[in-house]
Amino acid sequence: MxxxxxxxxxxxxxxxxxxxxxxxxxSTGPVLGRFFSGLRDKKIEGIRVADGxxxxxxxxxxxVTGDELDEFVQVGxxxxxxxxxxxxxxxxxxxxDKPFAWALVQLDGADTGLLHAVDCGSAENLEVGSRxxxxxxxxxxGFITDIECFRLLGD
Amino acid sequence: MRDVAxxxxxxAPNLRSDRERNEVEIVMPVVREALDSVGLExxxxxxxxxxxxxxxxxxxxxxxMALDAxxxxxxxxxxxxxxxxxxxxxxxxxxLQHGDIDAALIYSFxxxxxTDLDKVMSCQLDPYTLMPLWPGAIxxxxxxxxxxxxxxxxxxxxxxxxxxxxREAAQGTPEIPEAEGPADVDDLLSRPRVAHPLREHDIAPxxxxxxxxxxVAGDRAAEVCDKPAWISGIDHRVDTxxxxxxxxxxxxxxxxxxxxxxxxxSHIEVAEVYAPFSHQExxxxxxxxxxxxxxxxxxxxxxxxxxxxxxGLARIGEAARRIHDGTATRVxxxxxxxxxxxxxxxxxxxxxx
Numbered sequence: 001m002x003x004x005x006x007x008x009x010x011x012x013x014x015x016x017x018x019x020x021x022x023x024x025x026x027s028t029g030p031v032l033g034r035f036f037s038g039l040r041d042k043k044i045e046g047i048r049v050a051d052g053x054x055x056x057x058x059x060x061x062x063x064v065t066g067d068e069l070d071e072f073v074q075v076g077x078x079x080x081x082x083x084x085x086x087x088x089x090x091x092x093x094x095x096x097d098k099p100f101a102w103a104l105v106q107l108d109g110a111d112t113g114l115l116h117a118v119d120c121g122s123a124e125n126l127e128v129g130s131r132x133x134x135x136x137x138x139x140x141x142g143f144i145t146d147i148e149c150f151r152l153l154g155d
Numbered sequence: 156m157r158d159v160a161x162x163x164x165x166x167a168p169n170l171r172s173d174r175e176r177n178e179v180e181i182v183m184p185v186v187r188e189a190l191d192s193v194g195l196e197x198x199x200x201x202x203x204x205x206x207x208x209x210x211x212x213x214x215x216x217x218x219x220m221a222l223d224a225x226x227x228x229x230x231x232x233x234x235x236x237x238x239x240x241x242x243x244x245x246x247x248x249x250x251l252q253h254g255d256i257d258a259a260l261i262y263s264f265x266x267x268x269x270t271d272l273d274k275v276m277s278c279q280l281d282p283y284t285l286m287p288l289w290p291g292a293i294x295x296x297x298x299x300x301x302x303x304x305x306x307x308x309x310x311x312x313x314x315x316x317x318x319x320x321x322r323e324a325a326q327g328t329p330e331i332p333e334a335e336g337p338a339d340v341d342d343l344l345s346r347p348r349v350a351h352p353l354r355e356h357d358i359a360p361x362x363x364x365x366x367x368x369x370x371v372a373g374d375r376a377a378e379v380c381d382k383p384a385w386i387s388g389i390d391h392r393v394d395t396x397x398x399x400x401x402x403x404x405x406x407x408x409x410x411x412x413x414x415x416x417x418x419x420x421s422h423i424e425v426a427e428v429y430a431p432f433s434h435q436e437x438x439x440x441x442x443x444x445x446x447x448x449x450x451x452x453x454x455x456x457x458x459x460x461x462x463x464x465x466x467g468l469a470r471i472g473e474a475a476r477r478i479h480d481g482t483a484t485r486v487x488x489x490x491x492x493x494x495x496x497x498x499x500x501x502x503x504x505x506x507x508x
Contacts, residue, residue, distance in 0.1 A: 028283055032283055032284070036283070055400055056399075057283075057284045057397070057399075059395075059397070059400070063395040063400060082302060083298035083299065083301045083302040083305075083403060084297075084298065084301050084351075085294045085295075085296075085297025085298045085300070085301055085350055085351060085352070085353070086297070086348070086350060086351035087294055087350065088349070088350070091274070091289060093289045094288070094289055095288055101351075102290055102294045102295075102297070102298060103298070104298055104302075104398070104399045104403075112397070112399050112400045113398075113399035113400075114399055115284070115285060115288065115290060115298075115397075115398065115399050116288065117288070123348070123351035127305075128301060128302065128305035129305075143287060144283065144284050144285075144287050144288060145287055145288070
């Protein structure tokens with residue numbers, strides 16, 4: 001769209017388009033970049049920290065020691081819910097357009113919780129300790145939303 | 156370290172929607188009251204610092220306009236933090252340590268009714284792994300409550316008891332004119348959940364408001380105030396950014412800030428902790444070592460009225476007020492920021508210098 005001011009000859013009103021946007025892109029860097037590329041290929045990778053734990057999503061530096069991290073570890077697509085909270089009225093920008101649960105999911109092989117939506121029908125169907133599995137989007141672009149949501153294992 | 160005291164505190168009523176006034180109009184009388192009560196003018200203030208959130212208005216640098224409330228001419232030395240006013244107070248305390256000025260004015264304001272606070276607070280999250288999902292602050296707090304309930308560190312009745320106390324304490328106060336009606340624990344537990352496991356009483360109502368504090372250093376504090384609230388310890392700490400990388404049933408940053416502010420040196424009589432969710436008051440009391448003999452949130456706390464960016468500064472002010480009126484000799488003010496009590500500030504104040 002032209003950003004040049006235009007004159008409406010008939011009404012004499014000056015108009016100009018106004019586009020509100022961030023006109024730059026950011027790099028996600030070597031660690032999150034690899035994590036997101038993995039999601040595109042249906043692969044979830046965490047990173048190992050000094051005390052042996054595997055963090056998912058991975059981070060560039062050890063939250064305790066501050067050391068740089070580089071030991072990637074692939075984790076499972078199935079995990080255990082460590083915390084959950086029901087959302088009765090989703091907004092347009094939320095991952096699902098029907099009521100769902102937010103959860104921290106500790107994927108098998110990981111030691112931390114990945115935040116995402118769980119499509120489980122009602123609040124009563126999900127609790128701390130529930131087992132859930134990833135539901136991938138058909139089209140994936142290297143974003144956290146490549147995971148559409150989690151579903152109860154066996155659903 | 157230079158001795159610094161809270162010598163005055165003023166707070167606007169926390170209203171669900173202050174439709175009549177803009178931010179400047181909310182801040183101005185509060186600043187005036189804080190200065191007048193200790194007989195100071197803006198010209199006596201060596202450093203002015205504010206805390207607010209531009210995301211509430213959706214306007215970059217909107218905090219600059221609020222300077223009209225203090226008068227920026229002749230030029231003043233001034234700063235701003237995009238945080239709760241409690242962190243502005245911390246900056247002022249550090250500034251007073253330089254030794255060349257004796258008085259600082261801190262104010263903060265939040266007009267949450269202009270926006271959807273729960274949605275705005277998604278914007279403070281990690282922009283790659285969290286924010287694209289838009290989990291609101293209420294949902295994240297719900298995750299924390301569920302983890303605490305599952306671990307057995309709190310019960311739903313404990314949480315309702317916090318809410319019941321908050322409602323009762325806030326009744327009839329000028330600070331919370333729209334307090335929810337009193338309700339006992341059984342009554343609250345019979346009500347529906349709104350964000351399982353949270354019920355409405357577990358979630359602070361968002362409000363509009365402002366607060367101001369004057370800090371004065373050294374002998375000058377005792378000249379302007381009969382009973383200065385001397386800051387004996389102040390510290391703030393932060394936990395890792397991703398809620399999923401934390402054990403949400405604990406709050407190491409609050410514990411560490413409390414230790415470094417020397418909370419445990421002797422008995423705390425009154426503690427005002429910034430807990431916008433009921434379970435968080437219980438977690439903070441545990442991490443700060445506030446036992447049975449401590450009067451926690453006698454004002455009703457943020458759970459009765461949550462003015463974003465103000466609630467932390469107001470906690471310090473409410474605690475200091477108990478020193479000013481002579482009803483306590485050692486008090487604690489606490490502020491938090493970030494999801495699920497990620498960042499915590501502790502300020503211990505005493506009647507004795």
